[in-house]
Amino acid sequence: xxxxxxxxxxxxxxxxxxxxxxxxxxxxxxxxxxxxxxxxxxxxxxxxxxxxxxxxxxxxxxxxxxxxxxxxxxxxxxxxxxxxxxxxxxxxxxxxxxxxxxxxxxxxxxxxxxxxxxxxxxxxxxxxxxxxxxxxxxxxxxxxxxxxxxxxxxxxxxxxxxxxxxxxxxxxxxxxxxxxxxxxxxxxxxxxxxxxxxxxxxxxxxxxxxxxxxxxxxxxxxxxxxxxxxxxxxxxxxxxxxxxxx
Ligand SMILES: C[S@@+](CC[C@H](N)C(=O)[O-])C[C@H]1O[C@@H](n2cnc3c(N)ncnc32)[C@H](O)[C@@H]1O
Numbered sequence: 233x234x235x236x237x238x239x240x241x242x243x244x245x246x247x248x249x250x251x252x253x254x255x256x257x258x259x260x261x262x263x264x265x266x267x268x269x270x271x272x273x274x275x276x277x278x279x280x281x282x283x284x285x286x287x288x289x290x291x292x293x294x295x296x297x298x299x300x301x302x303x304x305x306x307x308x309x310x311x312x313x314x315x316x317x318x319x320x321x322x323x324x325x326x327x328x329x330x331x332x333x334x335x336x337x338x339x340x341x342x343x344x345x346x347x348x349x350x351x352x353x354x355x356x357x358x359x360x361x362x363x364x365x366x367x368x369x370x371x372x373x374x375x376x377x378x379x380x381x382x383x384x385x386x387x388x389x390x391x392x393x394x395x396x397x398x399x400x401x402x403x404x405x406x407x408x409x410x411x412x413x414x415x416x417x418x419x420x421x422x423x424x425x426x427x428x429x430x431x432x433x434x435x436x437x438x439x440x441x442x443x444x445x446x447x448x449x450x451x452x453x454x455x456x457x458x459x460x461x462x463x464x465x466x467x468x469x470x471x472x473x474x475x476x477x478x
């Protein structure tokens with residue numbers, strides 16, 4: 233985005249890879265770009281994204297980050313939000329170099345847990361339970377290797393963006409406003425949780441029920457629709473394609 237007096241001049245085109253349903257990572261780009269494309273390998277996610285209300289300059293397509301359905305040198309910003317750890321990064325970086333305009337930027341970020349109820353008056357009581365919910369699949373041995381890449385905050389060699397102009401920004405607090413019910417539901421959708429639930433259905437159900445009731449206690453409420461604001465830490469990598477060919 234360029235600012236000339238108060239006027240916002242938009243960049244032409246951004247692509248959000250692994251966009252999911254588009255709410256979290258694709259739609260927020262709409263005001264900074266003429267056109268935004270969200271792609272995801274999952275047909276279900278793209279069907280949801282297409283159904284949801286979104287700005288007119290945002291489109292969604294089923295595609296892999298390693299084979300993007302876009303022309304060479306057309307993308308000003310290529311983003312992978314909470315998705316890069318699922319991709320073949322060597323192939324993704326080749327594809328990034330193909331689609332980025334000279335001077336275009338590739339960014340990858342992850343939301344690392346455990347979530348914390350920062351600023352909440354009961355955070356001392358609440359945070360250990362949020363930590364327990366986050367770490368339980370790991371402790372039970374159900375964490376996919378991709379999640380370890382997030383735990384190591386995208387520091388593994390495979391994340392090295394192959395441009396000399398690059399940087400990383402760590403520990404950006406990312407608040408997510410939810411209800412207790414919504415947050416527990418969100419945790420249940422995580423791949424590590426689903427793996428654990430498949431392998432240990434009864435144990436998992438008992439435990440999450442118990443953890444939820446302790447969470448409500450810590451928040452001093454019995455109402456599952458009480459607001460819960462949790463913070464994840466965002467770790468972001470950024471790299472700029474050179475203006476001149478290498
Ligand atoms: C945790 S979700 C992130 C969704 C969204 N970007 C966000 O920030 O909320 C990760 C998404 O990456 C998608 N994904 C996994 N592997 C992919 C690949 N190789 N290419 C494109 N999308 C992929 C998954 O289908 C999933 O929707």
